[in-house]
Amino acid sequence: MKEEGKMCVNGKPNNPGLDQQLICSVGIIAACVIVLTLGFVFNANAALIDRGGGLIYDSDLDITWLKDASYAKTTGYDDDGRMDWYQANNWAQNLEYYDAVRDVTWDDWRLPYTPPDTTPGYSYAGEMGYLFSHYEIRSGLGSSPFINIQEWYYWSTEDPYNPGYYWYFSFNPYYHHGYQGTNRWQDAFVLWAVRDGDVAAPVPVPGAIWLLGSGLIGLAAFGGRRGKS
Structure with a gap:
């Protein structure tokens, strides 16, 4: 017969289910903490990150930009960095x-x-519209962390609904800033190279979360052994 008011009887828990209930409750709380912590970590890092080496990572879109928005001009590939669409696309690829x-x-x-x-x-x-609207990137003084954003139109991808026409975007704060439209390939616009993914190694999950998970596993194992004894 269970003796009321006592935590232990003959060296064993008076309520054998208490350990399992405690472990379950702790597990649920810990899982919530882990989810919230991970969400905070990744949301807090959603930004333009300078990876060094002339590369800027957009953690929202998971793409990497050249820091120099006129790299073709800077390297001397083209005098003013402006080309028709086919030349620009060929240069990027x-x-x-x-x-x-x-x-x-x-x-x-x-x-x-x-x-x-x-x-x-x-x-x-x-992707350029996101730079403009979300990060407020502009040519001139509003270009940080980028450099050399020209006050002209930048080439984008082809419009599949209008073959032969290609999207462009303007970062110019004084003329058509934030405007995007389509034009024929022959026009001489600027180009800006981008690639998918991040150049840096994946960021590890904070050690505290791993420690918490290890502790829960140990607690569950300990409770399981006690329940069988």
Whole structure:
């Protein structure tokens, strides 16, 4: 017969289910803490991150930009960095950029993407539109952490609904700033290379979370052994 009011009887728990209930409760609380902590960590890092080596990572879109928005001009590939769409696309796809920080040559560059259902005007769609609207990137003084953003139109991807027409975007704060539209390939616009993913190693989950998880596993194992004794 269970003796009321006593925690233990003959050296054993008076309520054998108490350990399991406690472990379950602690587990639920810990799981919530882990989820909230992970959410805080990743949301707090959602930003433009300078990875060094002339590379800027957008953790929201998971893409990496060249820090120099006129790299073709800076390197002397083109006098003013303005080309027709085919020249610009060819330059981006064949770019081999040496990352001195990681001692890696990145060769998977492309032009910035614009969704096919974008409405011409000030809709801020696409990867350049996100830079403009979310991070308030502009040419001139509003370009940080980037450099050399020109006060002209930047080439983007082809409009699949209008073959032969290609999207462009303007960062110019004085003329058509934030405007995007389509034009024929022959126009001479600027190009800015971007690549998918991050150049840095994945960020490890904070050690405190692993310690908490290990502690819960140990607690569950201990409770299981006690329940069988």
